[in-house]
Amino acid sequence: MKLLTLVTLCTASLLILSGCSVKPTPKKDSTIDASLPTVVLTRNGTIADMNSIALEWEPIDDKRVEGVYIYKVELDKKNSGTDEYYDTVISRFSTHYLDTKIEPGTRYGYYFKTYSASAESKKSQMTTITSLAPMESVSWIHGAQNMPKSAKIIWRPHINEKVKAYVLQRRTLQESEWGDIATVNGRLNAEYIDKNLKDNFTYKYRVRALTYDGMLSKPSQEVTVVTKELPVEVTQISASTNLPKMIKVNWQSVEAKDFLLYRVYRSHSIDSGYEMVADTTKNSYVDTIDEDGKEYFYRVSVFDKDKLESVNKNYSALGRTLVKPISPSLSEARFADGRVKLSWTNSDPRAKSYIVQKEYKKGFFETKIEDFENLTSLEFSDSNVVAGGTYYYKIFSVDSNGIKSKPSAEALIKIEEGAAVKKTAPVKTERRLQQSVPAPATEVVDEPAVNVIVPIKDFN
Incomplete structure (x- = not known):
């Protein structure tokens, strides 16, 4: 066991020392010794592959020889030299x-x-070797x-069992160079889906087979793929401006075999900030808005069954909900004859x-606070x-949709202490808004009221 350990340590030391040594190289002023043997390749002394060339020569018995200098020339290059040193074999016992x-x-x-400690041999005869041509690609x-934002490439698996993977390459019509986009492992794998592509855009693809020793085959034939076009955009769109509490959006229908739906967007600004508010298969949409005179900008896009969305920014x-009616103009507010008298002019048809x-x-x-509704005349009196009381009066106009205007100017009526006030019975009403305890009873006198007063709930 100790002997085995010693042999292992010695072998490792020799490998480290040899790995750290510097290979000798030819000297410019070296001496040529014609008596040194030259290298002679064996009968089958060259074997070529696509990415490697093996050389074999006859054994060298001359003890003066320390190693072999190897010269290599690429003959297909222009101005290829004949004295290009390439590598050194540092043992005369090596033959490969x-x-x-x-x-x-x-x-x-x-x-x-060959070289000795003080000289070099003459050049050997040059041997020309051609490496193997690249392997053919898939057949x-x-x-x-017409796939949405993607392209599917399929091919026939390579028959060479040395193939371990396929390299997918792609370029566009605007590009001249091919770029690697994916490596598909496994000789029998024969499909790749390229995603996140541009719409209605042309791409070219080809495949190269990759062997276990890292060799790439020739490129396959090229195939051209055009991705699916986006749905046709909506070009005619309108929105209402005269409907109460709503905006109705209409647009021209588009014809598409794979139509899925329309998507409606809404924004406060014409240029940005659009948010989706509805998906529909109809060519109209009613946007319910609980606010008068509210404005929105609308856009509509088209989706197909592949969930491709059309352009919608052009x-x-x-649209706008119906604005409030114009407030009445208060023309008179006074206390006379024991009652408050108000009159106004209509400002909105x-x-x-x-x-x-x-x-x-x-x-x-x-x-x-009391609200009196359904007054059809332009006058009102309150007895x-x-x-000694202080009263505030405001007038609102109401349209046929029940939309109430903003208030008119406020009228302040202050009744002096001891003023003569006509007492009348309170008018029976349907509804009354009251923000306090019930009012105290008033004296009933036999006198008809000036107007029929009908309180209602606050529209706001």
């Missing part, structure tokens, strides 16, 4: 050399010199057309009725007031 820096289908010339390849439509809002304080912390 393997050159692995070989290009397929290339002619090389080799010649040799059949096909590219599937055409937009501005859309107005169908009016609401008078009355606000007054009953105590330090107690405020009461349900008390001396």
Whole structure:
């Protein structure tokens, strides 16, 4: 066991020492000794592969010889020299050399010199060797057309069992150089799907087989693939501006065999900030909005069954919900003949009725608000007031859709203490908004009211 360990250590030491030694190289002013033997290749002394060339020569018995200088010339290169030193074999006992820096289908010339401690032999005869041509690629390849954002390439597996993988190469019509895009492992694998491609774009593909020793075959035939075109975009789109609490968006239908749906986008700005609000198969969409006079920009795109989306940034439509009616113009507000009298002018032909809002304080912390609706005249009188009271009045117009305008200018009526006030019975109403405890009862007198007053709930 000790002997085996010693032999192993000695062998490792020799390998380390030999690996660290510097190979001798030919000297420019070296002495030529014609008596030194020259290298003679054996009868079958050259074997060529695609990426390597093996050389074998007859044994050298001359003890003066320390090794062999190897010269290599690429004969297919222009101005190839005849004295290109390449490598050194540092033992006269070696009779083989393997050159692995070989290009397929290339002619090389080799010649040799033996060397001693003080001289070199004459040149040996040059031997010309041509490396094997590259292996042929796959015999059949096909590219599937009209796929969404992708291309499918299939081929027939290579018959050479040395093949371990396939290298996929691609270029566009705008490119002249091929680029590697993927390596598909396994000789029997015969498919690749190229993803994330441009729409309606042309690509070219080819395949090269890769062997276990790292050799690439010739390129296969080229195939051309055109990816699927995007759906046709919507070019005619409109949006309503006169509907209450909604915007209706309409667009022209598109004809597509693989149509899936329309997608509606909405934004506050015409140029950016669009968010998806609906998917529909119809060519219209109603956007319900609980706000008057609200504006949005709309865009519509088309999706096909492969989920490709059309361009949608070229055409937009501005829509708006119906604006509020114009507020009435308050023309008179006064206390006379024991009652408050209001009058106003109509500022909007859309107005169908009016609401008078009355606000007054009953105590330090107690405020009461009454809304009186369905007033069709342009006048209103209120006898349900008390001396020393302060009252605030606002007028709203209401259109046929029930949309209430913003309030008119506010009228402040302050009744002096001791003022004569006509007492009338409160009018029975359908609804009344009240933000305090019920008002105290008032004295009932036999006098009809000036107007029929009908309170309703606050539209806001």
